[in-house]
Amino acid sequence: MMEYSNKSTYRIYYEDTDAAGVVYHANYFKFMERGRTDWLRSLKIEQSNLKNEHQVIFVVTASEIFYRRPAKFDDEVTVTTNLTRMRGASIHFDQEISVSKVLVCSASNIVACVDMTSYLPKRIPAKIRKIFEHG
Numbered sequence: 001m002m003e004y005s006n007k008s009t010y011r012i013y014y015e016d017t018d019a020a021g022v023v024y025h026a027n028y029f030k031f032m033e034r035g036r037t038d039w040l041r042s043l044k045i046e047q048s049n050l051k052n053e054h055q056v057i058f059v060v061t062a063s064e065i066f067y068r069r070p071a072k073f074d075d076e077v078t079v080t081t082n083l084t085r086m087r088g089a090s091i092h093f094d095q096e097i098s099v100s101k102v103l104v105c106s107a108s109n110i111v112a113c114v115d116m117t118s119y120l121p122k123r124i125p126a127k128i129r130k131i132f133e134h135g
Contacts, residue, residue, distance in 0.1 A: 006039040012075045021073040035079030054125045065107040089121040
């Protein structure tokens with residue numbers, strides 16, 4: 001399996017920050033979620049189609065994040081998303097957020113494929129797995 005990477009850029013709005021104009025720590029997870037969604041879209045996969053066609057959704061089951069420096073109001077952040085490992089029902093991502101090529105934070109996230117009704121783990125559909133494996 002090749003490592004597949006995607007980069008997405010987002011502007012920091014006032015609502016993303018605290019009173020000091022610094023991005024609130026939990027909001028970095030929102031930018032990473034957007035990065036993973038854009039990664040799927042770059043592969044022509046829409047999450048609504050996963051639900052409708054395959055009856056699965058992706059949910060975060062584990063995150064480990066390291067904060068290096070703050071992003072601030074009106075910064076443009078780049079979220080880099082790398083698929084680093086895939087198992088039967090999970091995907092491991094390494095993600096980085098940077099401002100002007102300076103690392104702000106990095107994270108390792110595990111996303112599970114689950115049945116949208118029972119929320120139990122379900123194998124990643126073969127059609128989707130093939131796309132993930134070949135970019």
